[in-house]
Amino acid sequence: MSKILHWLVAGLIVLQFILANLAERAEDAGLDLQQLALLANHKSVGISIFMLALLRLAWRKLAPPPELPASMPHWQMLAARISHYLLYTLIILMPISGWLMSSASAYPVSWFKLLQLPDLVAPDAALKESFRVIHQLLGKLLVILASVHILAALKHHFIDKDAVLRRMTSPISMTLFLVVIAAGAATLGRVGNPGAVEKSPAVDEAETVIETPPTVAEPLEEPVPEPVVVRADLPGWQIDHSDSYIHFTASQAGAEFDGAWPNWSAQLRFAGDRLLDSSFDVSIRTAEVSTGDADRDAALADPEWFDAANFPEAYYRASRFTQLEDGSFTADGELFIKGVATPVLFRFSVETNGDDRVLTGSAELLRLELGLGTGEWADTEWVGNEVRVNVRVHASVSGL
Ligand code: HEM
Ligand code: HEM
Structure with missing residues (x-):
C-alpha cells in the first residue's frame, strides 16, 4: 500500500x-x-x-x-x-x-x-x-x-x-x-476541440461542432429592435438601481460561477390586474459585465460572445403576460442578442406595498440558442450551455 x-x-x-x-x-x-x-x-x-x-x-x-x-x-x-x-x-x-x-x-x-x-x-x-x-x-x-x-x-x-x-x-x-x-x-x-479551433475544413464529423452563423463583419442594418407598443397609460416604474440587479449563473469545467451586468436600463409598465396593458423594455450593456475575473469579462465582449463592438446592447422586450395559479407571472418576450431575436420566458413575482414594488424573477437560457459562444466555444464540454438569469427590481410607481 x-x-x-x-x-x-x-x-x-x-x-x-x-x-x-x-x-x-x-x-x-x-x-x-x-x-x-x-x-x-x-x-x-x-x-x-x-x-x-x-x-x-x-x-x-x-x-x-x-x-x-x-x-x-x-x-x-x-x-x-x-x-x-x-x-x-x-x-x-x-x-x-x-x-x-x-x-x-x-x-x-x-x-x-x-x-x-x-x-x-x-x-x-x-x-x-x-x-x-x-x-x-x-x-x-x-x-x-x-x-x-x-x-x-x-x-x-x-x-x-x-x-x-x-x-x-x-x-x-x-x-x-x-x-x-x-x-x-x-x-x-x-x-478542448482543436479541430474547431483551427477552423480546418477537415473537422472530424464525429465531433459535435454546433453550426453557428459566421461572425458578422459589418453591423446589420438595424440591430436595435422596434420598441414595444405601449397600449395604455399605465405609469412606468421608477427603478431604484441601488437595490436592483441582473445577475447570471453559468458554468465552466463543471463549476458554477456568477456574474452581473451593472449597467442596464428598463421601462417597466406592469400591473397584475392590467396584464394586457403591461410591457417590459430592458436594455443591457453586455460588455460591462463583472464575473470576478477581468480576463473572462473582457472575453465576453469578443465577437464569439456578445460582439460588443457591433452590438453594445442586448434587449428584452415583452408585452404578453400570464398569471399563474400561485399568483406569480410569466412574461413571454423576446431577447435580442447581436440583432437576433429569441423567444424567452421570464418567470417572476411582484410584491406590492403601497407604491413600492419588488419584482423578482428568473429565466433559464441556453447560450447556444442565443448565438453566444461560437467557434471553439460552441463545444459545451468546458463551458456549459445552461445559463440562469436572476433579476430583482425595486421600484416605486405612482398614479395607479
Ligand atoms: C523517480 C522518482 C522517485 C524515486 C526514485 C523515489 C524514491 C524513494 C524511495 C526509495 C523512498 C523510500 C525511502 C525509505 O525506504 O525510507 C521514497 C520515499 C518517499 N518519497 Fe520518493 N521517490 C521518487 C519520487 C518522489 C516524489 C515525486 C515525491 C513527492 C512527493 C516523493 C516523496 C516521498 C516521500 C514523502 C517519501 C517518504 C515515505 C515515508 O517514509 O513516509 N518521492 N522515495
Ligand atoms: C501537487 C499539486 C500541484 C502541483 C505540483 C502544481 C504545479 C503547478 C505548476 C508547476 C504550475 C505552473 C506555475 C508557473 O510556473 O506558472 C501550476 C500552475 C497552476 N496551478 Fe497548480 N499544481 C498543483 C495543484 C493545483 C491545484 C489543486 C490547483 C487548483 C485547484 C492548481 C491551480 C493552478 C493554476 C490555476 C495554475 C496557473 C497559474 C497561472 O495562471 O500562472 N494547481 N501548478
Whole structure:
C-alpha cells in the first residue's frame, strides 16, 4: 500500500507539471479554451494528490516505514527524515495554494466535474496574484527537493548498494507510476476541440461542432429592435438601481460561477390586474459585465460572445403576460442578442406595498440558442450551455 501510494502520487505530480506546462503553452498561443480545459484537469489532478497525500499520512500512522539501514551516517538519516516531511508538506501546500488561487480568481474548483469545491476566499485580484506567486515558488521548491530525493535514492542503489530503493519498488507500483504519466498525459492533455479551433475544413464529423452563423463583419442594418407598443397609460416604474440587479449563473469545467451586468436600463409598465396593458423594455450593456475575473469579462465582449463592438446592447422586450395559479407571472418576450431575436420566458413575482414594488424573477437560457459562444466555444464540454438569469427590481410607481 505504501509503495502504491508513493508511486501513484509521484506519477500524478509528473502529470501535474505536464498539464501546467501545456496550459501555459495554450495561453501563449491564445488558445483560451484549451487553457481552460488543461487547467481544469490540472486542478482535478491536484485535488486528487491532496486527497492521496492525506490518505498517505493516515496510512503511515498505521504502517510506519521500516528503519533506515544502520550503516547510514546520522546526518543522512536526519536529512532523509526532514526531506520526507518537507515533501509531504509540499504535496499538501501545493494543492491548497492552487485552490486558494482559483477561489481568489473567481474560478471555483471542480473535481473532474463530479464535485464542486467551496471557495476558500472571495474573489480578489491582488490576493490571486499572491497565491499565484506562492504556487509557482512551491512548484520550484518541489522540483529541487524531488531532484535531491531522486538523486539520493539513486545513490543508495548504485553507490551504497543498499536496499533502500528496492524496498520502495514493486512491479505493481512501478507499472502504476508509468501508466499514470503516459495514460494521464494522453487523455487529460488532449482536451478542448482543436479541430474547431483551427477552423480546418477537415473537422472530424464525429465531433459535435454546433453550426453557428459566421461572425458578422459589418453591423446589420438595424440591430436595435422596434420598441414595444405601449397600449395604455399605465405609469412606468421608477427603478431604484441601488437595490436592483441582473445577475447570471453559468458554468465552466463543471463549476458554477456568477456574474452581473451593472449597467442596464428598463421601462417597466406592469400591473397584475392590467396584464394586457403591461410591457417590459430592458436594455443591457453586455460588455460591462463583472464575473470576478477581468480576463473572462473582457472575453465576453469578443465577437464569439456578445460582439460588443457591433452590438453594445442586448434587449428584452415583452408585452404578453400570464398569471399563474400561485399568483406569480410569466412574461413571454423576446431577447435580442447581436440583432437576433429569441423567444424567452421570464418567470417572476411582484410584491406590492403601497407604491413600492419588488419584482423578482428568473429565466433559464441556453447560450447556444442565443448565438453566444461560437467557434471553439460552441463545444459545451468546458463551458456549459445552461445559463440562469436572476433579476430583482425595486421600484416605486405612482398614479395607479
Ligand atoms: C501537487 C499539486 C500541484 C502541483 C505540483 C502544481 C504545479 C503547478 C505548476 C508547476 C504550475 C505552473 C506555475 C508557473 O510556473 O506558472 C501550476 C500552475 C497552476 N496551478 Fe497548480 N499544481 C498543483 C495543484 C493545483 C491545484 C489543486 C490547483 C487548483 C485547484 C492548481 C491551480 C493552478 C493554476 C490555476 C495554475 C496557473 C497559474 C497561472 O495562471 O500562472 N494547481 N501548478
Ligand atoms: C523517480 C522518482 C522517485 C524515486 C526514485 C523515489 C524514491 C524513494 C524511495 C526509495 C523512498 C523510500 C525511502 C525509505 O525506504 O525510507 C521514497 C520515499 C518517499 N518519497 Fe520518493 N521517490 C521518487 C519520487 C518522489 C516524489 C515525486 C515525491 C513527492 C512527493 C516523493 C516523496 C516521498 C516521500 C514523502 C517519501 C517518504 C515515505 C515515508 O517514509 O513516509 N518521492 N522515495
